[in-house]
Amino acid sequence: MIPEETVRHIALLARLGLEKEEVKKMQKDLSAILDSFQELEKYREAGEGASFSGAGALTNAARADRSQTADENTRAVITKNFPASQDNFLKVRSVF
Amino acid sequence: MIRELHTRLVERTLSARSLAEKYLAAIAQKEKKIGAYLTLFEKEVLEEADRVDEQIGRGEKIDLLAGIPGAIKDNICIEGQRTTAGSKMLDNYLAPSDATVIKRLRKCGGLILGKTNMDEFAMGSSTENSAYQRTTNPYDEERVPGGSSGGSAAAVAAEEAVWALGSDTGGSIRQPASFCGLVGLKPTYGRVSRSGLIAMASGLDQIGPMTKTVEDAAIVFSRTTGFDPLDATTAQLPEGKPFEELLDEKREGLTIGVPAEYWPESLDSRVRQNAERALERFQALGMKIESVSLPHTSLALPVYYILVPSEISSNLARFDGIRYGFSANDQKKTTLTRSASALLETYLDSRRHGLGAEVKRRIMLGTYALSAGYYDAYYKKATQVRARMREDFEKVFQKVDLLFSPTTPTPAFRLGEKNQNPLEMYLSDIFTVPANLAGIPALSFPIGSVDEGGKNLPIGGQLMGKWFDEEALLSAAAAFEKNQ
Secondary structure, rough: OOHHHHHHHHHHHOOOOOOOOHHHHHHHHHHHHHHOOOHHOOOOOHHOOOOOOOOOOOOOOOOOOOOOOOOOHHHHHHHHHOOOOEEEEEEOOOOO | HHHHHHHHHOOOOOOOHHHHHHHHHHHHHHHHHHHHHEEEOHHHHHHHHHHHHHHHOOOOOOOOOOOOOOEEEOOOOOOOOEEOOOOOOOOOOOOOOOOHHHHHHHHHOEEEEEEEEOOHOOOOOOOOOOOOOOOOOOOOOEOOOOOOOOHHHHHOOOOOOEEEEEOOOOOOHHHHHHOOOOEEEEOOOEOOOOOOOOOOOOOOOOOEEEEOHHHHHHHHHHOOOOOOEEOOOOOOOOOOOOOHHHOOOOOOOOOEEEHHHHOOOOOOOHHHHHHHHHHHHHOOOEEEEEEEEOHHHHHHHHHHHHHHHHHHHHHHHHOOOOOOOOOOOOOOOOOOOOOOOOOHHHHHHHHHHOOOOOHHHHHHHHHHHHOOOOOHHHHHHHHHHHHHHHHHHHHOOOOOOEEEOOOOOOOOOOOOOOOOOOHHHHHHHHHHHHHHHHHOEEEEEEEEEEEEEEEEEEEEEEEEEOOOOOOHHHHHHHHHHHHO
């Protein structure tokens, strides 16, 4: 069973505010899921060699570093989505 | 179906407007029971239909898909429209631009009726994880339509749309297609642009069609493919004929491999019967059947449930209550009595209230798998095993052209049956996740049905093919469909 302390630590890393009962349930669920991965841990041979992360033959596929300005309509939608704003600026809480 | 409708539109025995009205009426009548749609575009779709009718009136040539009404899974962005990804986190979110697939389909004149329900952030296999509403299976309203593209599947199966788009990361197009008697295609990774798709696992996600027939799937699919500078993972391939023109190619020489690991002892006997009968039909059509093995298959679920939550933990970090979506700082809301006093609390509170249980679970799993001390044992190991799984497919595809198996171990299960235990829900993806891990294309198509409780529940068969060989998948399934 994953220790409760670890669950709370991971929740903080993930910026998830969990209630006390949620922490307990998460502890149970995560432990059960991680236990089901035991077959993976046993598989030593498959863990050697190259890895694959999905992108296949691509390397350094980046677009040109050019700034772009959004058009009026796009800007309107984006600013409409701001939860809090002031003079068309996005308003956020201070860090401290 | 699309081709016939197109002919009637062009011959003017049917107008695009009346077609759109017919589907809107079906939606109005059936939605209380089916619950497939989250947002409807009643005004816009009729305006778009009128434009198509005007083009026809002027004698202009129109695309096969023009005037044909479809539905879009709600994790695909449409400019200026509400896009929720099935989550309360994005209840009020308006997409700033069209997804590339939407731009492409609109250019062809395809009509969009609305956005469909889904498991929250595409996490689930039954659509029961939607933060909004329940979607039921049109074949049995006490059963799930599958997930996460359950709304899209139900809409097409209930004739509330001619075609739909879904997304597939571990089976989310194929499994609901199987449960709802449809054709569902997960393209090769890199075949269709993911720009404008709300990302779940960027190394596995793909957008694909869900339709009643193979030809319809090919028609919609052809209009979504191609390199996109906005998605660096899209492949640059030479342009060929559209897929719907490649369906009648002679398929007699094709070899179909039957991977032993996808036909376990525990397989539902009725599913097995239908799948075996499908193999006989392929044989009768002149295709060769061969037994093969994909030895690392038993590791697919652990690999998937480490890699995908890892990507999820990164992709969902943006939902933090700052720039958009549900926020503890929302100045328009009065329901949150406690306002976040510092930036950290903005994150914690916005995500606590905006995200559902399964989403939180996967974010936690991924954060854990990527954290210091666990990265090597979990994430790194999983990427290495994933490479071994890909090699399994490479080896097998040197001997056979296609692989065939049931799409899911059972027909559609009951609402509430599997959502108490996350592990049980994960098991319904056992045959579908390997294709996403390897990046190969996979198609589910109807192969029969089972009778349960007086209802006829569809069964789907799955074809998997070589990278970028959707042509083989579609033409084999088309041959099967034609010779029922």
